[in-house]
Amino acid sequence: MHKIKNIIKLVLVIVLVISLYAFASNRYEARKLKDVSITFTDYSDPLISEKNVNKLLIQNNDSIENLTIENLDLNKSELRLVQNAMIRDAEVSVSLDGLLKAVVRPRKPIARIMGTPDAYLDQDNLMMPLSKEHTVNVPLVYGFSENVQDKTFELINFIRNDELLKASFTQIKFDKREEVTLSVRALDFKVKLGRVEKLDHKMINYKAFLTKMQKDKQLGDIKTIDLRFDNQVVVTKR
Numbered sequence: 001m002h003k004i005k006n007i008i009k010l011v012l013v014i015v016l017v018i019s020l021y022a023f024a025s026n027r028y029e030a031r032k033l034k035d036v037s038i039t040f041t042d043y044s045d046p047l048i049s050e051k052n053v054n055k056l057l058i059q060n061n062d063s064i065e066n067l068t069i070e071n072l073d074l075n076k077s078e079l080r081l082v083q084n085a086m087i088r089d090a091e092v093s094v095s096l097d098g099l100l101k102a103v104v105r106p107r108k109p110i111a112r113i114m115g116t117p118d119a120y121l122d123q124d125n126l127m128m129p130l131s132k133e134h135t136v137n138v139p140l141v142y143g144f145s146e147n148v149q150d151k152t153f154e155l156i157n158f159i160r161n162d163e164l165l166k167a168s169f170t171q172i173k174f175d176k177r178e179e180v181t182l183s184v185r186a187l188d189f190k191v192k193l194g195r196v197e198k199l200d201h202k203m204i205n206y207k208a209f210l211t212k213m214q215k216d217k218q219l220g221d222i223k224t225i226d227l228r229f230d231n232q233v234v235v236t237k238r
Contacts, residue, residue, distance in 0.1 A: 033072065034098040041105045047131035048086040048106065056080045057092065057102055072100070085129050088122075109136045111156045111172070113144045125153040143174035151196040155180065158199050164207060179228075187219060194228035202227040209233045 036057065038050045057077045074092050081090035081104060089105040107128055109120035120128045120136070139159070141152055155172065159165045169191075171183035182191040193202060206227055213219050226234035 036100045038102045045136045140171045189222040192226040
């Protein structure tokens with residue numbers, strides 16, 4: 001008899017716990033959202049505004065004050081964000097006090113492809129459309145095709161990882177032989193890079209030659225710098 005009483009007590013406790021959990025869960029789902037918090041992981045060049053992220057999160061005519069946790073599908077809200085061409089990744093959640101949170105990781109363009117239409121190449125070597133909200137200051141690429149996409153990505157990242165090169169080169173032009181000519185910021189000369197290969201060797205030669213010409217105050221006399229040859233830098237003067 002004593003064992004039966006203990007079993008009954010245990011069952012009652014379990015039922016009570018389940019009831020309390022269900023009650024708390026229902027109260028949580030019925031709780032109204034009080035506000036929205038949107039955070040970008042990178043604010044340097046956001047291609048989509050917080051306002052438009054908000055529109056993707058909540059797509060109905062109700063105000064935030066009239067929405068409840070129960071009638072908001074977080075998975076769908078998150079999916080709408082990651083399907084946007086300007087967003088790389090996103091996480092959506094709701095806090096216990098009714099705050100809808102979205103952490104957005106935007107896509108980052110590293111080059112602008114000049115074509116029909118223009119497009120960006122992003123940090124994952126993927127093509128993406130231009131933004132209607134913001135323009136990013138990145139090198140311009142002419143003569144682009146799918147055949148040179150990987151080479152473009154390799155070259156752009158090489159340039160981006162060197163502060164001097166990053167500050168120098170503004171345009172990349174591929175010719176029909178897939179050889180590259182670079183345009184230099186604030187200096188009226190071209191750099192004939194040739195094929196995208198042996199970049200370390202070519203740029204060591206370029207920086208050494210540039211330092212010498214700058215010391216001799218002869219940068220203004222240069223028309224082209226040719227880096228296509230292994231053991232020498234060929235210069236054409238004006």
